[in-house]
Amino acid sequence: xxxxEDRNVFVGSLLGSIKGIKLEKKNGVWSSITKNLRKxxxxxxxxxxxxxxWGDEEQKEILIGLADQTVKxxxxxxxxxxxxxxxxxxxxxxCGVSRFQEGAVIxxxxxxxxxxxxxxxxxxxIGGPMEKMKHSSLSNNxxxxxxxxxxxxxxxxxxxxxxFTAKNVRHDYLELRVPVWVSDIDFLPNSNKVAICxxxxxxxxxxxxxxxxxxVFDFHIPEQVLTACxxxxxxxxxxxxxxxxxxTAVDTRGKGCLHHQYKGSVGxxxxxxxxxxxxxxxxxxxxxxxxxxxxxSPKLLFKEYLNTKLNCVLVRNELFYKHxxxxxxxxxxxxxxxxxxxxxxxxxxxHEKRALNKLFEDMESVIDVHxxxxxxxxxx
Amino acid sequence: MSxxxxxxxxxxxxxxxxxxxxxxxxxxxxxxxxxxxxxxKRQKRKAKIAEKKKRKxxxxxxxxxPTKTIESTREEDDTAFDKLDEEGNLExxxxxxxSEYAPYFARQYExxxxxxxxxxxAKKTMLFGRELQRIIPNALCRxxxxxxxxxxxxxxxxxxYTDILIINENMKQMNGLMVIxxxxxxxxxxxxxxxxISKELRRKYQEISAHRPExxxxxxxxxxxxxxxxMLAALFHYDPEFQGRRAVTFHNQRDYIFFRxxxxxxxxxxxxxKVGLRELGPRFTLKLRWVQSGVFDGKTAEYDWIxxxxxxxxxxxxxxxFL
Numbered sequence: 001x002x003x004x005e006d007r008n009v010f011v012g013s014l015l016g017s018i019k020g021i022k023l024e025k026k027n028g029v030w031s032s033i034t035k036n037l038r039k040x041x042x043x044x045x046x047x048x049x050x051x052x053x054w055g056d057e058e059q060k061e062i063l064i065g066l067a068d069q070t071v072k073x074x075x076x077x078x079x080x081x082x083x084x085x086x087x088x089x090x091x092x093x094x095c096g097v098s099r100f101q102e103g104a105v106i107x108x109x110x111x112x113x114x115x116x117x118x119x120x121x122x123x124x125x126i127g128g129p130m131e132k133m134k135h136s137s138l139s140n141n142x143x144x145x146x147x148x149x150x151x152x153x154x155x156x157x158x159x160x161x162x163x164f165t166a167k168n169v170r171h172d173y174l175e176l177r178v179p180v181w182v183s184d185i186d187f188l189p190n191s192n193k194v195a196i197c198x199x200x201x202x203x204x205x206x207x208x209x210x211x212x213x214x215x216v217f218d219f220h221i222p223e224q225v226l227t228a229c230x231x232x233x234x235x236x237x238x239x240x241x242x243x244x245x246x247x248t249a250v251d252t253r254g255k256g257c258l259h260h261q262y263k264g265s266v267g268x269x270x271x272x273x274x275x276x277x278x279x280x281x282x283x284x285x286x287x288x289x290x291x292x293x294x295x296x297s298p299k300l301l302f303k304e305y306l307n308t309k310l311n312c313v314l315v316r317n318e319l320f321y322k323h324x325x326x327x328x329x330x331x332x333x334x335x336x337x338x339x340x341x342x343x344x345x346x347x348x349x350x351h352e353k354r355a356l357n358k359l360f361e362d363m364e365s366v367i368d369v370h371x372x373x374x375x376x377x378x379x380x
Numbered sequence: 381m382s383x384x385x386x387x388x389x390x391x392x393x394x395x396x397x398x399x400x401x402x403x404x405x406x407x408x409x410x411x412x413x414x415x416x417x418x419x420x421k422r423q424k425r426k427a428k429i430a431e432k433k434k435r436k437x438x439x440x441x442x443x444x445x446p447t448k449t450i451e452s453t454r455e456e457d458d459t460a461f462d463k464l465d466e467e468g469n470l471e472x473x474x475x476x477x478x479s480e481y482a483p484y485f486a487r488q489y490e491x492x493x494x495x496x497x498x499x500x501x502a503k504k505t506m507l508f509g510r511e512l513q514r515i516i517p518n519a520l521c522r523x524x525x526x527x528x529x530x531x532x533x534x535x536x537x538x539x540x541y542t543d544i545l546i547i548n549e550n551m552k553q554m555n556g557l558m559v560i561x562x563x564x565x566x567x568x569x570x571x572x573x574x575x576x577i578s579k580e581l582r583r584k585y586q587e588i589s590a591h592r593p594e595x596x597x598x599x600x601x602x603x604x605x606x607x608x609x610x611m612l613a614a615l616f617h618y619d620p621e622f623q624g625r626r627a628v629t630f631h632n633q634r635d636y637i638f639f640r641x642x643x644x645x646x647x648x649x650x651x652x653x654k655v656g657l658r659e660l661g662p663r664f665t666l667k668l669r670w671v672q673s674g675v676f677d678g679k680t681a682e683y684d685w686i687x688x689x690x691x692x693x694x695x696x697x698x699x700x701x702f703l
Contacts (some may be wrong), residue, residue, distance in 0.1 A: 015475050040470045045478045181680070199680045225680050243682040244689065263693050268673065268682035286673060286684050288459065288603065305458040307471045309684075 003060060003077040007035070009282065010062060010074075011290055012049025012312035014044070018064060019306055021290065026247060027322065030302035050093045052312040053135070059316055062303050063104060063259075065094030071106060089114045089123055096133025096143070100157055101114040105143060107133035111150075113143070115157055124160055126153065134185040136192075146182025152196055166206050166343065167213035168302055178202075184229045186238075189276070196251075197226035197240045197341065203250050205238075217254035221248070230272040230281070232295055239281055239295075247283060249292025249295065262293045264300035270311045278319055284310035415547030440672070451634060455700045459603040472603075480561055483612040484542075487618050493519040494536055499526050502552040507577050509547055511662045514585060515628060515641060516594045519615045529560075529676050537563050543615050547572070557666060558676065559611055565674040566684060568611055570666040587643070589659055591624020592617045599632040604685050605703035607638075608668060626660075635701045637666040641684045668703065 003118070007020035018037040023030065048067040055061035055073060061076040061082070069087040071094070074080075085104075087094060092109025099105075102119030111128030115121060122361045131147040141158045154164040169178050188195060193216070194206045201224045205217035225243035232239065237259060241247045245265035252255050253352040267287030274281055279295040292302040404420060407413040435441045446452060456463070464472060476482065483489055492515050495509050499521070513521040527548065536544055541562055548556030557572045578585055595616045600609035612630050625645065631638045640663055645656040670686040685702075687694055694700075 015471070015478060017471060036467060036471070038465070040474050043471075043474050043478075225682065227682065241682070245683065246687050246689075263690075266686065266690070266694065267684050286682065307464075307468050308475050 004316065006079075007076065008316040008319050008321070010037075010052065010314040011284055011310055012052050012064060013156070013306070013308040013310050014045070014048045015308040016044060016047025016066065017308055018049060018281060020076075020079075021304070023292070023302070023319070024290065032302070032304050034306065036325050037079075041321060048093070049312050050276055051095060051097045051133075052314050053098045055095075055099045062089045062314060063097045063099060065097035067093040069094055069106075069108060071097055071104060072153035077364060085116075087114050090128070092128070095130055096135075098135035098143075100135070100140065105133075105135065105157060107143075107145065109244065111147070113145070113155065115160075120158055120160070121158060123294065124155060124157075126150075126155070131181070131183050132185050134187065136189065137201065138192065144185045144187070146196060148181045148184055148199075149179070150182065151180055152182055152185065153204055154194070164208040165207075165213065166215070169214060169218060182269075183227050186229055188231050188235045189233060191235065195229060195231050195238050199225050199227070199237075199243075201226055203229065203238055203240055203256070205252060217252050217256060219252075221250075221252050221258070225250075228269050228272045228283070230274040232274045233276045237274075237295070239272050239274055241265070241272050241285070243268045245269060245285065246288065247272070247281075247293070259294075260298045262298050262300070264291055264293075264303060265289075271313050273313055273315045275311055275315055275319060280319070282315050283312045286310075303354050331333060384493055401560040411460060413573045416487060450699050451701075453699055456603045456696055457700075457702070460601050460603070461603075461606070476606075478608070479607070480564060480566060480608075481614050484614045484618065485610070489542060490541045491518060491614060492540060492543060493543045493615055494532070494541050495519055495521040495547070496524050496532065497546070498548045499524050501547070501549060503571065504575075504577060505547055505549050505552075505554050507579070508554065508575055508662060511585065511588075512545065512547075514588045515666075516615055529678075533560065533562065533675050535547075545615070556669075558564075560676050561611060561614065561616070562675065566607070566611070567672040567674070567676045567681075568608060569669045569671075571669055573665045573667070575664040576662055581659065581661040581663070583659070587658075588622050588641075589626060589643075591621040591626055592619065593624065593628045593641075594620040594622070596627055596629040598629065600703055602703060604668075604671070605632065606703060607671065607684070632703050635667060635703050637668075638703070639664050639666065692693075 007022045009021040009023050011019045011021065016038065018270035019035050020035050022033045024032070044314050046068045049064055050067050052062050055063050060075065060077050062076065064072040064074060068070065070084060071159055072084050073082040075082050087106040087108060088109045089316045090110035090112035094106055096107040096311055097104060098116065101117035101119055102362065104338055106114045109128055109132060111126040113126060126145055127150065128217065129147050130150060131145055132278060133145045135145065136142040141156055143155050143157060144152060145155065146152045151168060152166040153162055156163050168180060172178055180198050181313040183199045184197050186195050192207065192209050194208065195204070197203050201221045203219045203221065203226065204215035205241040207216045210216060226240045227243050230239050236253050237249045237251055239247065239249045247265055247269055248261040249259035253261045262281065265285060265287060267285050269283050269285040272281060272283045274295065281293040281295055283291050288306055288309055289308065290306055290313065291300060292306045294301055316356055404416050407416065413483055416450060484491065495512050497505055497509060509521045512520045532544060544560040545564060546558040546678050548558065554575050558567065559569045559699045560567045593616065595613050597609045597613060600606055609630070625643055627642050627644060629640045641660045643660055647654045647656050669688060671684040672681045673684050674681065
């Protein structure tokens, strides 16, 4: 578990450098130690990091997609690069990479998705220009794609078919078509819903399991080129960043409203990560800084100058790792029921969920009767 | 101590000292008063000069302290070049080698510049554009003819231009200068102010020779400053013709970039060589508004740096500068 105590934030730049950062917070004061993971003399603009993702659930290894379609695997446990392979499909830079069945899924700008796994293998042609591909956190075989004039699509990698295609919103008040340019995608935590942001300032949520293909939530921030989005851990806020360096949280409950304007950016924001357990936001962009905000306040908590224009950021789930012994001590202080292992904790949660589900299944449905009555009246 | 000394002096001279009551401002007659005042001033000045000379000869002249200005007490910028460590230095160097201006500094192409205006420019604006054409080698000045910037960029790419300058004006006053680097950006927008064309400086354009000028860039210390400086440098030919003795200066002071254009001359004086300067004009001042990462795009652009809309967040102190 030593690797979890080490670096907790990883940043990829447009020059190709990958930096491991150890962020610490002691008595409210932030500090960081940064290390370059690649040698400087190998860097160049063709080596630009364009996509990054965790390779496994333990967050031991990182998949890194470069502009020249190379995928590198970095092992955080042994602090070294493992295998390197090329996508060699279509044209353009990699716009999404992730693990799939111990292989990898790689999406490139021209709209090709290459599946490199033991059981399933092949190329999906979606059509470009693709801007982003994201892997679903809930089901391993679903990816979401989108791009310029390319609506959000969900693809099943095992069956190699499209399972959901979004439909554009209705024409605006001038009866003109609303243009589409999906720039970033994020899945809502523990749900099938997908959030997107567009370069024309739209923040939308789609529900693939629902009845409509149009967004279930649509919010417009006028005159902002949204370039990055991330859903908060609670799922009721989407943090979006723009090409002019504005970062703001959109509250998705009800009609939607702007929540906070996070301060401190002077250049375009390229990627935002909302931390799943701590209420922190990590953002990187063209102003060469890594920034940390709290979700609840617009103030800047911490920023670090990292020499080059930054494109990607990854944050460990256990940000401030505590040794199991320390953890137990803290828990006993707080008089919370002690749980020796995380897995046990998880299993108890799932037990509760199952019990709840059973409860709801046993209930009689009331709504159906009402519906039937209504339709009858209409017919008369 | 001092009072004892005075007493001793009095004893030595054996004279009675009366309190001096000849203050000049007490004299009623204005003519006498002013005459005496001038006299007193002259005496004081002579004494001061003599003292200074004496100090210089003795060699006890202390160097004057550096004056405290808002620049000398400037807030540290974390992107400043002098703050880099060894590894950071290597990385930044690599970054600069991969920047859009690397081919220019590697002398791989000769700059070719198009100068144009907003629609229907005023006469002074047109004259200013024509003067820029004389200063910048291999430049061409053309009227805009209501062509959108995107189309200009497209045709300039086709014709092999490397930079575009667009002079903007508001109510017949020049107020903006946009510099677009081709083929892939970046684009910078400056506020243009205090423009004096050579006619207003009582100079004739015939004085400007066709020699390629030297470019002097002063005080650009941060990463942003460096990118702006290289953007301005890349407008001029990399190889100056020294026999023309022509120099253009972009001097950054407190984030304002001052442009001056001079011809210099080496004179032989009594104490060795001296340098004479003659300003040729035009002169103007620039202030950076934003830098876009690609070629100009009004709607979906990504900015490297932009100050509009966040001035209260950024300009937190008078001692904070960005270039």
